[in-house]
Amino acid sequence: MGRQIRSSLRRQRGMSYWGWLGIVAIFGFILTCASKMGPAYIDAYYVDEGLRDLSENPGLRDMSRGEIKKELDRFFLINNVRGEPTESVRILRGADSMLVSVDYELRQPLFYNVDVVMKFNKQLNTARADLCCEPTVDLEQFRKRD
Template sequence: MGKQLRVSLRQQRGLSYWGLLLVIAVFGFVLTCVSRMGPAYIDAYYVDEGLRKLAQNPDLETMTKGQIRTELDRFFLLNNVRGEPTKALRVISGADSKLVSVEYELRQPLIYNVDVVMKFNKQLNTAKADLCCEPLVDLKQFRKSD
């Protein structure tokens, strides 16, 4: 029984120096990724929420482009959404509906010369407000001035 106890204790020595160093390095890398990419995903969440809130507006069908833009800008201001999502807001008028689109790409430096590219594309079609906020239309066919 004594020999078995010694073998068992030898197997439970714990984490070695190199193992601990590896755990700290992995934790540091994950923390770096979260701190660099997290704000972009938080902004994307609030863009999605803003479009969903707009979709619940009973006057959505009759709102003008300027009113839609003002409503979303107000929501973005209250939720501290700045930068690329607010610049990428487009309202395109169609024959019987309007398409509200927030499509943008962010390039975030991660480590030295390594960048992370994040693409976000959220759309709201006023005729199909219940299908918010996944992209339904490819906007490459429309001019940027819309």
């Protein structure tokens, strides 16, 4: 009976050094990914909110491209959105609608020579304002003309 208890206690010792090291390494990797990629997703959230705010503007169709860009820039400044999202705003006017697009790609170094590429494509189509911020138009056809 004593031998059985000692054997049982040996199996219940807990995690080894290598087990704890593995858990700490996994937690560290997740924390590194979150700290490197998190700000890009926060900026994308504010881009989305800026387009939604713009879609609620009753005079949107009468605004010039410069006024729309200025309105978005002001929203981005208030919410501390900088860099690629602010530079990639495109406004396309059609006969009966307008498209405001913020389509960009970010490359963030993760560690050593490993980079993470994140793509964001947010669109506001005034003809389908209820679908705000989901890409509704393929902009590849317009990029070839630019």
